[in-house]
Amino acid sequence: MATTTAIAMDINDNEDIVSNTDTLIYDDEDIQLLGDEINENNWRYAFQEVLDDIHENKLDDGTRLLSYDNPCKIRVKKLGNTPYTFPLSNALCSRIICEHGIPLSLINTYDFCGTKVTNSAWEIDHSAIDFPLSFTAAIQSQAFEQLHLNTSDLNTEFYLNLDKLIMFGPCTQTKVYNFDEKLFIYLATVLVFLPSYYTGGNYRFIDDNDDSDDVHRHTFNQHESDNSKPFILIVPSDCQHEIEPIEKGFKLLLVYHLVSKTSSTHEFYSLLSKSNNNSMNIQNIFLTQRLNHIFTYWEKNLNKMPSKILIPIQHSLDYTPFFSMLFRDKYRTILQLITTTLKQLSSSSSFLIYSAILQQDEPFGNTTDSRLLINNLKLLNTTNDFILDLNIQHERTVIPNEVLGELHMYIDAYEQSGGRQQTLANGNVVYRNYSKFHVLVIIPYEYQWDLLLDDYSFACHHLSYMLSLPTNSLNILCLNLLECILRNKTLSILSFDQLIRYFIQLYNRIGLTTKLIQLLKILFQHKQFKDELFSNKILHYWLNRLVECFHSWPMFSMEFLDLFRKSISTSMPTKLNEIVQFLLQFSHKTLRTLLINTLLRYIFKRRGLPRHILLSTCCSILHLLIVDGSYSMDALLTLAYNIIKRVRKTSLANEILDKSFKMYLIPMLINIYRDIKDKEKRIHSKISLSPAFILIYEYCLNTLNYYCISTLSPSSPLNIISMNEALLICPCTSCARLQIFLIDPKNSTLIYDLSLSLTVDHCLRHTLSKFPMLSIEYKHDPCTGREQTLIISKYGYEQEQKQLCFHLRRLLLQLHQI
Secondary structure, three states: OOOOOOOOOOOOOOOOOOOOOOOOOOOHHHHHHHHOOOOOOOHHHHHHHHHHOOOOOHHHHOOEEOOOOOOOEEEEOOOOOOOEEOOOOHHHHHHHHHHHOEEOOEOOOEOOOOOEOOOOEEEEEHHHEEOOHHHHHHHHHHHHHHOOOOOOOOOOOEEEEEEEEEEEOOOOOOEEEOOOOOOOOOOEEEEEEOOOOEEEOOEEEEEOOOOOOOOEEEEEOHHHHOOOOOEEEEEOOOOEEEEOOEEEEOEEEEEEEEEEOOOOHHHHHHHHHOOOOOOOOHHHHHHHHHHHHHHHHHHHOHHHOOOOEEEEOOOOOOOOHHHHHHHOHHHHHHHHHHHHHHHOOOOOOOEEEEEEEEEEEOOOOOHHHOEEEEEEEEEOOOOOOOOOOOOOOOEEEEOHHHEOOOHHHHHHHHHOOOOOEEEOOOOOEEEOOOOEEEEEEEEEHHHHHHHHOOOHHHHHHHHHHHHHOOOOOOHHHHHHHHHHHHHOOOOOOOOHHHHHHHHHHHHHHHOOOHHHHHHHHHHHOOHHHHHHOOOOHHHHHHHHHHHHHOOOHHHHHHHHHHHHHHHHHHHOOOOHHHHHHHHHOOOOHHHHHHHHHHHHHHHOOOOOOOOOOOHHHHHHHHHHHHHHOOOOHHHHHHHHHHHHHHHHOOOOHHHHHHHHHHHHHHHHHHHHHHHHHHHHHHHOOOOOOOHHHHHHHHHHHHHHHHHHHHOOOOOOOOOOOOHHHHOOOOOOHHHHHHHHHHHOOOOOEEEEEOOOOOOOOHHHHHHHOOOOOOEEEEEEOOOOOOEEEEEEEOHHHHHHHHHHHHHHHHHHHOHHHO
């Protein structure tokens, strides 16, 4: 029987086990994320989720052992060409300090107790020392690898510059230094801890690019790690360095600076965006696929997405963008993932990527008018299509909805007054400026004109100029610019008639295309356009021109009808006369009829004429229908009879004259007659007056003739108030006499004797103030000059009503002369 021997296998959890079939097993959560459908409600959450899944901060890597197998050696000038091997003896360190040492400037010249700190550190300039090329190459290679600059297209754009050798001697106090005096040149500082014989001297660097309440400190104890090997640490160029007390020996530290050959931050971003990073891990591949779904949806649904998106690539606590790019993996990875994703789209030029500066523009002394804006835009991707050339000073307002990420962090940074200050080793004070942050601006190619829209006249100038050129190659650009103007939410359109002229010009150049119809629908949905639809007479003219030149108006008539419904719902009843004039000036007969029917359905929601409809509304509708001339005689006569019936229900003659004839009926007849005559001039044809017009005209004329004859008789003055109104007057003795006088049609004069009371009763004065139509006259005593008699008469009001009757009658008789 064969014996099987089981061999124990050592399994290490830290080892990567790859199967022979090379099959990768994915998490169900990852598969679910890839399968989610992107829509207009969740795209922002999905995008933000991708950004949140990117980890950051290379500073957490800490100090690493330098990969250099050979002994570390140094040559020092004035000490011959003999190379000295590390660790150096204390005597040799002292000799180097004597020959080349310069005291290193302290930041904490006094400790917490007020005792002056004794400086025990010296710097040796790079010109006095020399290291093997292999040692320098090992430092640069490891630094570039840690900062992800070791690709072929990036490593030639950066280099390490040896700055100094620092020797820390024995001391009993903790000291703080700043190794960098020219912050604007260096992108990062590379520290090399050389093998040395010393005790104590723990090193810590303070990262100020973090919350001041929780300063992040990184500690390195070379003595406990390995005092015979070099270690490398990459830190920001603006941080402070702390050295704890050294009991004995010398601590040696090399300082290198990472320098870029690029002259600006935008060139640095351009290099990173074009970098071919082949070391993408499986997580970044999944993130790229998720971004691909989002951008694909954006590409196919431009009308459901913002015009542009801003993604911060600088942390709100970082006063320099290089820190965020080199030490926070998140922003570097965001830039690379987005550029990689856009290259994978069906059309690589569908989106444009700009690097820009986001800042808050706050007018002096007025914080309420502050706004977010971007400037200094530089294009990062290349395309063969037309691209706007924006200068550095160009600015564009940004709305908060266009910014991804935690915008409140940057707003808080803007609101910090003065920022923080930092004292350098040379005594200079540097103020951290939190007013500017670098962002990525992603915008569809079709919407690139959105970057111009802070100035409406500037955008219209571009559009007018392109339409004036005879070439047809700019037609698509003209459509894109017009769409950006219509879609922009921060821009107040000054002239819709000018936009309609652009529509007419585009129609003459390219015809009625699907794109042009979509833009017309966007115009109809514009809130400001709805507000000006009935009040802007110039807009009426150009809208008629637009209707006349478009032969396929029914293709978007439903959108225009919907626009009309929404406009009348917000304009009724205060703008009814403006609506009537708008409809009367509409030249397209079929569409005008549809609009009139829409208005009638809105007003007369039930069959018949509801009582709550105002007389003025009925008059305006009759005016519209008579001048339009497309409705039947029966419909017009029915409406005219209803108007007469409502006027006859008014029992008092003064109400008929003032509230019906003077305010509504006579002006309606005059306007109808004037509009019909204007219409005759336009069509060069005679138009007969409608029977409904003649019916209202004869009713008004007959009624006025009756009142003119009746008011000539002094025995029948007009009533001032009705019986119900008289009951509301004060019941005191004086007011009771006035009450009887007002409702008595035969009595035209009332006399009060003031000889006994010497003055008019206060209550009577108050009641008389409510009837300005009465004539009031005082007679005085010729001896004393006091008021003796008060005479109240109706003749003044009666005379006024008589004059009104004759005036209205004269208007009707001379209607053709008005």
